Amino acid sequence: xxxxxxxxxxxxxxxxxxxxxxxxxxxxxxxxxxxxxxxxxxxxxxxxxxxxxxxxxxxxxxxxxxxxxxxxxxxxxxxxxxxxxxxxxxxxxxxxxxxxxxxxxxxxxxxxxxxxxxxxxxxxxxxxxxxxxxxxxxxxxxxxxxxxxxxxxxxxxxxxxxxxxxxxxxxxxxxxxxxxxxxxxxxxxxxxxxxxxxxxxxxxxxxxxxxxxxxxxxxxxxxxxxxxxxxxxxxxxxxxxxxxxxxxxxxxxxxxxxxxxxxxxxxxxxxxxxxxxxxxxxxxxxxxxxxxxxxxxxxxxxxxxxxxxxxxxxxxxxxxxxxxxxxxxxxxxxxxxxxxxxxxxxxxxxxxxxxxxxxxxxxxxxxxxxxxxxxxxxxxxxxxxxxxxxxxxxxxxxxxxxxxxxxxxxxxxxxxxxxxxxxxxxxxx
Amino acid sequence: xxxxxxxxxxxxxxxxxxxxxxxxxxxxxxxxxxxxxxxxxxxxxxxxxxxxxxxxxxxxxxxxxxxxxxxxxxxxxxxxxxxxxxxxxxxxxxxxxxxxxxxxxxxxxxxxxxxxxxxxxxxxxxxxxxxxxxxxxxxxxxxxxxxxxxxx
Numbered sequence: 248x249x250x251x252x253x254x255x256x257x258x259x260x261x262x263x264x265x266x267x268x269x270x271x272x273x274x275x276x277x278x279x280x281x282x283x284x285x286x287x288x289x290x291x292x293x294x295x296x297x298x299x300x301x302x303x304x305x306x307x308x309x310x311x312x313x314x315x316x317x318x319x320x321x322x323x324x325x326x327x328x329x330x331x332x333x334x335x336x337x338x339x340x341x342x343x344x345x346x347x348x349x350x351x352x353x354x355x356x357x358x359x360x361x362x363x364x365x366x367x368x369x370x371x372x373x374x375x376x377x378x379x380x381x382x383x384x385x386x387x388x389x390x391x392x393x394x395x396x397x398x399x400x401x402x403x404x405x406x407x408x409x410x411x412x413x414x415x416x417x418x419x420x421x422x423x424x425x426x427x428x429x430x431x432x433x434x435x436x437x438x439x440x441x442x443x444x445x446x447x448x449x450x451x452x453x454x455x456x457x458x459x460x461x462x463x464x465x466x467x468x469x470x471x472x473x474x475x476x477x478x479x480x481x482x483x484x485x486x487x488x489x490x491x492x493x494x495x496x497x498x499x500x501x502x503x504x505x506x507x508x509x510x511x512x513x514x515x516x517x518x519x520x521x522x523x524x525x526x527x528x529x530x531x532x533x534x535x536x537x538x539x540x541x542x543x544x545x546x547x548x549x550x551x552x553x554x555x556x557x558x559x560x561x562x563x564x565x566x567x568x569x570x571x572x573x574x575x576x577x578x579x580x581x582x583x584x585x586x587x588x589x590x591x592x593x594x595x596x597x598x599x600x601x602x603x604x605x606x607x608x609x610x611x612x613x614x615x616x617x618x619x620x621x622x623x624x625x626x627x628x629x630x631x632x633x634x635x636x637x638x639x640x641x642x643x644x645x646x647x648x649x650x651x652x653x654x655x656x657x658x659x660x661x662x663x664x665x666x667x668x669x670x671x672x673x674x675x676x
Numbered sequence: 677x678x679x680x681x682x683x684x685x686x687x688x689x690x691x692x693x694x695x696x697x698x699x700x701x702x703x704x705x706x707x708x709x710x711x712x713x714x715x716x717x718x719x720x721x722x723x724x725x726x727x728x729x730x731x732x733x734x735x736x737x738x739x740x741x742x743x744x745x746x747x748x749x750x751x752x753x754x755x756x757x758x759x760x761x762x763x764x765x766x767x768x769x770x771x772x773x774x775x776x777x778x779x780x781x782x783x784x785x786x787x788x789x790x791x792x793x794x795x796x797x798x799x800x801x802x803x804x805x806x807x808x809x810x811x812x813x814x815x816x817x818x819x820x821x822x823x824x825x826x827x828x
Contacts, residue, residue, distance in 0.1 A: 411778030
């Protein structure tokens with residue numbers, strides 16, 4: 248399924264919902280008003296508060312020299328890391344994969360410490376997934392597990408899941424839909440689900456899943472923590488009666504269970520007695536796109552190493568994740584595209600980035616680009632500004648449910664796109 | 677948020693009727709519904725009640741920003757999720773193929789819409805809480821995750 252843009256509307260690239268009904272007011276080359284988008288989307292579409300400039304070790308340079316320096320750094324590296332791309336278009340991602348092949352690089356994205364395992368199961372058809380349009384039209388039982396879309400994807404409930412009227416759910420949230428939230432704290436989303444909020448203890452997810460499977464099988468559910476058995480039976484009853492159920496899996500669940508076997512078990516059980524689907528709550532707007540593109544190319548969705556000179560020789564494993572590559576210090580240069588590992592990973596993990604040359608391609612100053620610039624001890628540190636994807640450059644991206652969304656640029660810019668920068672680096676190599 | 681009882685506590689409580697109302701409690705209710713202003717109470721302007729006058733003015737300031745239906749949107753709490761826009765029964769009735777199915781408004785009749793990431797009101801006379809035959813609809817209040825919407 249591909250969603251083509253209606254000419255009156257723009258696509259918001261603030262998160263993986265890729266809302267395609269956004270109107271903007273433009274003054275010259277700036278967006279001054281954004282209609283229908285949430286605050287996250289508005290912040291993204293109005294542009295950076297601190298735009299990045301092309302620099303090498305803090306000294307301003309022109310963009311052509313920056314690209315030439317980037318090519319030099321990557322050429323001289325033994326094992327470079329290409330990381331990020333969750334905020335880049337499909338074409339830029341494909342170019343990055345081509346670059347990684349040429350360099351014999353390790354390539355990874357945030358999914359290796361995010362929704363990777365769930366997406367892998369969906370790509371390998373171990374778990375059934377569906378589209379958000381089907382959720383809007385058919386879903387009667389909606390479960391948010393370890394997710395708080397009110398903060399991470401603000402329009403999730405209002406655009407697709409709980410509140411809108413759907414073709415088979417004309418009476419919407421008041422009568423036709425039941426929303427359940429399972430979380431360790433009463434989040435903003437949990438507040439909306441009212442008495443259908445099931446609060447479980449930290450790391451209690453796997454045990455709760457087992458108890459739920461027992462309850463679905465007609466057994467008495469048992470958990471080691473203090474929990475009212477009647478409530479688990481009540482939840483099992485809601486799930487059993489679902490005609491079209493959907494589970495939205497958040498990072499809370501993924502981090503808690505370690506491996507996803509309990510989720511696969513639960514989905515198998517649910518599909519024996521009712522009709523259930525699962526969609527991961529992907530964060531960055533095109534993280535799933537990167538996973539899909541790399542999967543199409545290599546059969547793996549992240550944590551890949553290409554062999555230099557033999558692009559068909561692909562290795563995959565935990566050791567090629569950004570975390571392990573930095574921990575084991577196996578990489579000697581990093582190309583970070585549209586990502587901010589210094590804010591998303593612990594300091595002990597990312598410390599190695601201060602010892603190696605780092606190239607950051609991003610429209611805005613990030614915690615990574617700012618800190619690497621000021622605290623680096625050994626490496627060359629290069630920043631290359633790019634066009635803001637989805638606002639200043641068009642392309643296509645894959646939404647959290649696997650649907651491709653095509654979008655056009657909204658305003659013009661002098662900055663090159665991620666794709667252009669990567670193409671020029673490949674040419675310079 | 678101000679309520680009539682809190683306002684009453686700050687009034688002279690003499691039922692002097694100088695404001696045109698029968699009692700100070702009636703004046704408090706009129707103040708809350710923005711029928712009268714703090715300055716309409718002559719005794720309150722005297723030096724004896726100076727502190728109360730200032731307190732009341734502060735208390736009534738947010739109420740002055742409310743829509744005619746008494747709706748207040750706390751902009752610092754709203755993050756533009758649009759739950760209220762899609763859940764509002766008036767929006768659904770007037771724009772079934774736009775806000776009714778979770779998409780951008782396609783009709784000018786909608787009473788809630790999101791602009792610059794914050795919910796804005798328009799056509800308030802269409803709101804179920806407007807006018808003499810109002811009903812206490814709470815579609816936008818119960819669906820707000822951050823309690824950003826309040827009615828006075």
